[in-house]
Amino acid sequence: MTSPPESNPITTEIGNKQAPHGDYRILDRTKLTPMHQHYVEVKEKYPGALLLYRVGDFFECFFQDAVVISRELELVLTSKEGGKDIGRVAMTGVPHHALERYSRLLVEKGYAVIICDQVEDSAIAKEEKRMVERQITKLLTPGTLTDDGMLQARRNNFLAAVVIAGEHWGLAYADISTGEFFTTQASDLSSLSVELLRLQPSEILIPTNAPDLKSLLRPGEKSEHLPTCLPDSFCYSLRSQTPFLLPEAKPRLLTTFKIKSLEGLGCEHLPLAIRAAGGLLEYIEDTQKANKIPLQPLRTYSLADYLILDHQTRRNLEITQTVRDGSFYGSLLWALDRTCTAMGGRALRRWFMQPLLDPKGIKARQDTIQELSDHPSLRQDLRQLLRSIYDIERITGRVGSGTANARDLLSLSESLVKLADLSILANQGTSPFLKALQKIPPDLEPLGKKVLSFLVESLPLQIKEGGIIRDGVDPQLDGMREQYQEDIQWLANFEATEKKRTGITNLKVDSNKSFGYYISLPRSKAELAPENYIRKQTLLNEERYITPELKERETRILTAKDDLNRLEYEIFTDLRSEVSEKAQEIRNIAKAVAAIDVLSGLAEIAVYQGYCRPEFVEGRLIDVKNGRHPVVEQSLGAGFFVPNSTTLGNSLEENYPDLVILTGPNASGKSCYLRQVGLIQLMAQTGSYVPATTAKLSICDRIFTRVGAVDDLATGQSTFMVEMNETANILNHATARSLVLLDEIGRGTATFDGLSIAWAVAEYLATEIQSRTIFATHYHELNELASILTNVANYQVTVQETPTQIIFLHQVRPGGADKSYGIEAGRLAGLPSSVITRAKQVMGQIEKHSKIALGLREGIQKMTPNQKQLDIFGE
Ligand SMILES: Nc1ncnc2c1ncn2[C@@H]1O[C@H](COP(=O)(O)OP(=O)(O)OP(=O)(O)O)[C@@H](O)[C@H]1O
Numbered sequence: 001m002t003s004p005p006e007s008n009p010i011t012t013e014i015g016n017k018q019a020p021h022g023d024y025r026i027l028d029r030t031k032l033t034p035m036h037q038h039y040v041e042v043k044e045k046y047p048g049a050l051l052l053y054r055v056g057d058f059f060e061c062f063f064q065d066a067v068v069i070s071r072e073l074e075l076v077l078t079s080k081e082g083g084k085d086i087g088r089v090a091m092t093g094v095p096h097h098a099l100e101r102y103s104r105l106l107v108e109k110g111y112a113v114i115i116c117d118q119v120e121d122s123a124i125a126k127e128e129k130r131m132v133e134r135q136i137t138k139l140l141t142p143g144t145l146t147d148d149g150m151l152q153a154r155r156n157n158f159l160a161a162v163v164i165a166g167e168h169w170g171l172a173y174a175d176i177s178t179g180e181f182f183t184t185q186a187s188d189l190s191s192l193s194v195e196l197l198r199l200q201p202s203e204i205l206i207p208t209n210a211p212d213l214k215s216l217l218r219p220g221e222k223s224e225h226l227p228t229c230l231p232d233s234f235c236y237s238l239r240s241q242t243p244f245l246l247p248e249a250k251p252r253l254l255t256t257f258k259i260k261s262l263e264g265l266g267c268e269h270l271p272l273a274i275r276a277a278g279g280l281l282e283y284i285e286d287t288q289k290a291n292k293i294p295l296q297p298l299r300t301y302s303l304a305d306y307l308i309l310d311h312q313t314r315r316n317l318e319i320t321q322t323v324r325d326g327s328f329y330g331s332l333l334w335a336l337d338r339t340c341t342a343m344g345g346r347a348l349r350r351w352f353m354q355p356l357l358d359p360k361g362i363k364a365r366q367d368t369i370q371e372l373s374d375h376p377s378l379r380q381d382l383r384q385l386l387r388s389i390y391d392i393e394r395i396t397g398r399v400g401s402g403t404a405n406a407r408d409l410l411s412l413s414e415s416l417v418k419l420a421d422l423s424i425l426a427n428q429g430t431s432p433f434l435k436a437l438q439k440i441p442p443d444l445e446p447l448g449k450k451v452l453s454f455l456v457e458s459l460p461l462q463i464k465e466g467g468i469i470r471d472g473v474d475p476q477l478d479g480m481r482e483q484y485q486e487d488i489q490w491l492a493n494f495e496a497t498e499k500k501r502t503g504i505t506n507l508k509v510d511s512n513k514s515f516g517y518y519i520s521l522p523r524s525k526a527e528l529a530p531e532n533y534i535r536k537q538t539l540l541n542e543e544r545y546i547t548p549e550l551k552e553r554e555t556r557i558l559t560a561k562d563d564l565n566r567l568e569y570e571i572f573t574d575l576r577s578e579v580s581e582k583a584q585e586i587r588n589i590a591k592a593v594a595a596i597d598v599l600s601g602l603a604e605i606a607v608y609q610g611y612c613r614p615e616f617v618e619g620r621l622i623d624v625k626n627g628r629h630p631v632v633e634q635s636l637g638a639g640f641f642v643p644n645s646t647t648l649g650n651s652l653e654e655n656y657p658d659l660v661i662l663t664g665p666n667a668s669g670k671s672c673y674l675r676q677v678g679l680i681q682l683m684a685q686t687g688s689y690v691p692a693t694t695a696k697l698s699i700c701d702r703i704f705t706r707v708g709a710v711d712d713l714a715t716g717q718s719t720f721m722v723e724m725n726e727t728a729n730i731l732n733h734a735t736a737r738s739l740v741l742l743d744e745i746g747r748g749t750a751t752f753d754g755l756s757i758a759w760a761v762a763e764y765l766a767t768e769i770q771s772r773t774i775f776a777t778h779y780h781e782l783n784e785l786a787s788i789l790t791n792v793a794n795y796q797v798t799v800q801e802t803p804t805q806i807i808f809l810h811q812v813r814p815g816g817a818d819k820s821y822g823i824e825a826g827r828l829a830g831l832p833s834s835v836i837t838r839a840k841q842v843m844g845q846i847e848k849h850s851k852i853a854l855g856l857r858e859g860i861q862k863m864t865p866n867q868k869q870l871d872i873f874g875e
Pocket of ligand 1: 636641643672810811
C-alpha cells in the first residue's frame with residue numbers, strides 16, 4: 001500500500017548526530033513550523049496519497065513521503081529544519097516546472113499524488129508577514145488523469161469499478177479524459193477477469209469494509225480485502241461500500257444524467273451494473289472536486305454482443321504486443337494501424353480488442369472500407385484532412401471540466417472548422433460511416449470560427465497572464481489596452497520630455513523596488529528641479545524625486561495590467577463555456593471522425609497489402625484461399641511469405657474437416673499458420689479486409705488459442721499446469737461455433753502422458769464439441785485420428801530434405817508428416833554424432849515396441865463424430 005512505510009529508515013542515530021525525522025506521527029505537531037503543520041494537516045486528509053507541496057520554485061515533500069518519492073524517482077533525500085525543538089525532517093523535492101513529469105512517473109508506478117500549490121502571490125504574503133496560502137489543486141490517481149502530458153494519445157485510460165455478488169458481477173468503466181462511460185453485468189467470475197484484462201484499466205475501484213479505505217493497492221500488492229478472483233496486475237482503490245449500494249447508486253445516476261428512469265440507459269434491470277456505475281461516479285466526484293467531469297451518457301453492453309477472446313488468446317494472437325518481449329512492434333496493431341488521429345488510434349485498439357458478432361455491423365464497416373478502397377482520391381483527401389484534426393474528444397473533456405487552456409481551445413476550434421470540409425468530402429460517399437460524417441451539426445463551424453476570431457495565433461500556456469484575446473473582440477478590453485499603451489508610452493517618453501522641459505541633460509528616470517519610478521538629478525542640479533518635483537530620497541551625489549503625475553501613471557500601469565489580465569481571462573472562460581455547451585455534439589462527431597479514420601486506414605492497408613473482403617455465410621465455414629499472416633508478411637517484405645489455404649467446418653455443402661491435425665518439423669511454420677487462421681477470423685469480425693485471395697467465413701462466437709506456455713512464476717504454476725488450465729478452459733467453454741487453435745498440447749509431461757492427453761483432447765474437440773480446430777503437434781501418432789473420425793484431417797507443413805540440410809517450404813499440404821526432424825535439428829545444432837546415432841537407435845526401438853503406437857495402428861474402423869470413443873487398445 002502507498003500508506004507510509006512502518007519502518008523509518010532515516011530516524012536512526014548516526015554517531016552522535018540525530019538523522020532527520022522520517023515519520024511525523026511520532027512528533028509533537030505543535031512544535032513543527034507552521035508550514036510543516038499545514039503539510040501534515042493536508043497529508044492526513046489523504047494518507048494513501050503522496051503529497052507534493054509548493055514551496056517557492058519547488059514542490060517539496062517531507063517525512064515518509066520524502067523517503068518513498070526519493071526512492072521511486074531516484075531523487076536525493078535531504079532534510080530541512082522542521083521547527084526549533086524538532087530539528088531536521090526528511091525532505092526531497094522537484095522543480096515546479098518539472099512537476100508534470102515527476103507526478104506522471106509516480107502515477108505510472110501506481111501511486112496517488114496530491115498537488116498542494118500556492119494560490120496567491122508569495123510577495124503579498126511576505127509583505128503581510130504571514131504564510132503563503134496553499135490549497136490542494138489536484139488529486140492525481142492512475143484512473144483519473146486528464147492532462148494531455150500524462151496520457152497516452154493512442155490508448156484509453158480507463159477507470160473501472162467492480163461489484164461482486166456471489167458468482168455474479170457488475171462492472172462499470174469510464175475514460176474521464178474522453179467521457180466514455182460503460183456498464184455491464186454478468187455471471188461467472190472468470191469472465192470478469194477476462195473483461196478486465198481486455199480493458200486494462202489503470203485503476204479499479206473495489207467496495208469494501210477495509211479499515212484502510214481510500215488507499216491504493218499498487219500492481220501486485222496483496223490485501224485480504226481484494227477478492228481473489230481479480231487479477232493482481234492492476235491498481236485497486238479500496239472504497240467504502242455505501243456509494244456502491246443501490247439506494248445511493250441509482251439516484252446518483254439519475255441525477256448525473258438528469259433522467260427519471262434508467263430504462264433509457266438499458267441498465268434498469270441490472271442492479272450490479274448500476275451499483276458499479278454509481279460507485280464510479282461518486283469516486284469521480286470525490287477526487288475531481290475542482291473540475292466537473294462531463295461524462296457521456298452511460299452505455300450498457302453485454303459480453304454476449306462481442307466475439308469472446310480470453311486473455312491468453314489476445315496475448316497469443318499478439319494483438320497489441322508481442323509475446324516475446326511485449327513490444328508494440330511486431331503486433332497486429334503495429335501492422336494494421338494507419339490511423340491519422342489519436343482518436344482513430346484509440347478506436348482501432350478498441351475494435352480489435354472487441355470484434356463483432358453482428359453481421360450487419362461487420363457489413364457496415366466492410367462497405368465503408370470497400371468504398372474507400374475503390375475511390376483512392378476520396379480516401380487520400382480524407383486522410384490528408386484527418387491529419388490536421390486534433391484530439392477533439394479529449395480536448396472537449398478538458399473544455400467541459402474547465403481545465404482546457406487557450407491552446408486547447410485553439411486546436412479544438414481549428415478542428416471544428418476542418419470538420420465542415422470533412423463533411424463535404426464525406427458527401428461524395430454513400431457507405432454507412434461516410435454518411436455519419438455528413439451530419440455534422442451546422443453550428444460547430446461558426447463556433448470554431450468565432451473562437452479563432454477571438455484568440456491570438458501564438459498563445460501562451462498560462463491563461464491568467466493575458467496575451468490571449470485579439471484586439472477588436474471586446475470594446476472594454478480595447479479601451480483598457482489603449483489607455484495602458486498610452487501610459488506606457490508616456491512613461492517611455494517621460495525622461496526625454498523632462499530633459500527638454502528642465503534643460504537638465506543628465507536627468508534620468510529610473511525605478512526601484514521601494515518606491516517605484518522616480519526622477520534622478522545630480523546634486524549639483526538639484527536647485528534647478530521644477531516646483532512639481534517632490535523630493536523622495538537624497539544620496540551622496542544624487543537627488544531623487546517623484547511627481548504626482550508620474551505616480552498616477554505608474555499606479556494606473558500596475559493596476560491596468562492586472563485588470564487587463566482579469567478581463568482577458570473572463571472573456572476566455574466565457575468562450576470556453578460556450579464551447580462546452582456543445583461538448584456532447586462535438587464528442588458524437590469525434591466518434592464518427594475516429595471511425596472513418598480507422599476505416600480509411602484499413603482501406604489503405606487493404607489496397608497496399610492486397611487484402612480481400614471476406615464474405616460471411618451462415619453455418620460454420622472457414623474457407624480461406626491463399627491466406628497470409630498479416631504481421632509476418634509485412635516483416636518479411638513483399639513476396640517472401642508463402643500463402644496457405646484453410647478449409648474448416650463440416651457443412652452440408654462442403655465436406656471440410658472440423659479438426660485438422662497439423663504436423664511438421666520445428667520452425668517449419670506451424671505456429672505461424674495457426675495464428676494466421678485466428679487473425680484472419682478476428683480481422684474479419686472486426687470488419688477489416690483480410691490477407692487472402694478469397695475468404696468465405698461464418699461468425700465465430702469465440703476464438704481460443706493455446707500456444708507454448710511458459711511457467712507462471714507469479715502464481716507458482718508450472719508450465720504443464722498452465723497448459724492444463726488453459727486446455728481445461730477451452731474444453732469447458734468452446735462450442736461448435738468456436739475456433740480453437742492448439743499448439744503443442746501435452747509436451748510438458750512424460751511422453752506417454754502427454755500423447756494420451758493430446759489424443760483425448762483432440763478426440764473430445766472433434767466428437768463432443770465439434771468446434772473448428774487446428775491442432776499442431778509433434779506427436780505423429782495423432783494422425784491416426786483421421787483414419788478413425790470422419791471430421792478429422794491431417795495436414796503438414798512441408799520441408800525439403802537435402803543430404804546437408806532441411807529447406808523449409810512453409811507450405812501447408814494434406815497428409816501427416818511421417819517423420820520427425822527433431823534428431824535432425826539436434827544434429828544441425830551440433831550435438832555429438834554418437835548422441836545422434838544413439839538417439840536414432842532408441843527411437844527405432846520405441847516405435848517398434850510401443851504399445852500405444854501399435855494400438856493406434858490397429859484402430860481402423862472409421863467413426864462419425866457422434867459415435868462412441870474408439871477403444872484403441874482393443875482390450
Ligand atoms: N508461410 C510462411 N512463409 C514464410 N515464412 C514463414 C511462413 N511460416 C513461417 N515462416 C517463418 O518460419 C519461422 C518459424 O515458424 P513457426 O514458429 O511458425 O514454426 P513452428 O513450426 O511453429 O516451429 P516449432 O515447432 O519449433 O514451434 C517464422 O518465424 C517465420 O519467419
